[in-house]
Amino acid sequence: MEAIRNTGNQLVAALDKNDSVGVLDRYFPQTDFFVEFERFDRHLDKLKRAGTPVEMISICSPNYLHDAHIRFGLRYGADVICEKPLVLNPWNVDALAEQEAEKGQKVYNILQLRLHPSILALREKINSAASEQPADIELTYITSRGHWYYASWKGETAKSGGIATNIGIHFFDMLIWLFGAVQHNVVHVHTHDRAAGFLELERARVRWFLSINPETLPEIVREKGQRTYRHLAIDGDAVEFSDGFTDLHTKSYEAILAGKGFGIDAARPAIQVVHDIRHQETVGLKGDYHPLAALPLGRHPFRL
Incomplete structure (x- = not known):
């Protein structure tokens, strides 16, 4: 909503099955709001018939619904902006590319790290290096x-795609x-609260670790009361992109x-x-694994 406002655009209508959306008042209090898809669909159709169609649909729904909601936007005749992940499976990408071509509309994915100033500077440095x-x-x-x-859709792998x-x-x-x-892909650990593995890329060897368990935070981070930790090191040198x-x-x-x-090809x-x-x-802990992969595994809070 902030991005829509900051770019001088209007949020014409919004759909959310949850009605605790008072945040709309901060940005677009005049937005027509719906909790039922059918009424939202009818409203957008009425706007189109009145000669004032919605030009762009922004999708911020749960991951497993992105594919269906993108298809709806294309059928309506709007361009679509979708949060990550665009879809959960590679074959969904192919099907959306076909629909995009048929309808003559565009699908865009939010890949905001590509626009981070530190990452842009890093890419320029990498591309200019002769190594x-x-x-x-x-x-x-x-x-x-x-x-x-774990009680939300995010905790269901079929709906969220899991931690990774x-x-x-x-x-x-x-x-x-x-x-x-990617040239080679190895997974060392993959549980409900963490994943770790190794990726061999064309110009890099990557040890990676992802977690939602606060017990995996470095002690110095926990002592500061912080609950998020991002760290990227290239050849031992840290890349600062916290801000x-x-x-x-x-x-x-x-x-x-x-x-x-x-677009779609960028997300693939x-x-x-x-x-x-x-x-x-x-x-398991074989080969070139991230050091945090060796941490004791956490118990699933909803399983006895």
Whole structure:
């Protein structure tokens, strides 16, 4: 909503089955709001028949509904902006590409890390370097979640895609964008609250660790009362990108409105990676694994 407002646009109508949306008052109090899809569909159809169709539909729904909601937007005749992940499976990407071509509309994915100033500077540095040696990378992302997570759709792998998809897809997209296509993919640990593995890219070797369990946070982070930890190191040197996230959605919308957004093909490689991670057998602590992969596994709070 902030990105829509910051780019000088209007939120004409909104659909959310939950009606606790007082946040609309902060941005677009005049937005027509619906909790039932059928009434939302009818309203948009009436706008089209009145000669004032919605031009763009923004999708921020649960991951497993993205595919259906994108298809709805294309059938309506609008361009579509969708949060990550665009879809959960690679074959869904192919089907959407066909529909996009048939309808003559565009589908854009929010890949905001590609617009982060530190990541842009890093990409320029990588592309100008003459080294033929692959970079050694360590990626750690821990974002603490409470017990609510497991009662929500996010805790159901069939709906969220699991840890690697739900919290990791932006980072995988960023790494592929920086260092090239995936050559080899190994998963060491994959449970309800964490995942860890190794990716060999064209120009990098990546050890990665993702977690929603606060007990996996470094002690110094916990002592400060912080619940999120991002760390990216290339050949032992840390890349600082903790700041600069606040306006990335606005930058994403600006790029889309200027015809420079990231489309279906841009989203495809990371979707393939997280799909493969989700369906691969774990190998355990073998080979080149992230050091945090060796931490004791956490108990599922909803399982006895």
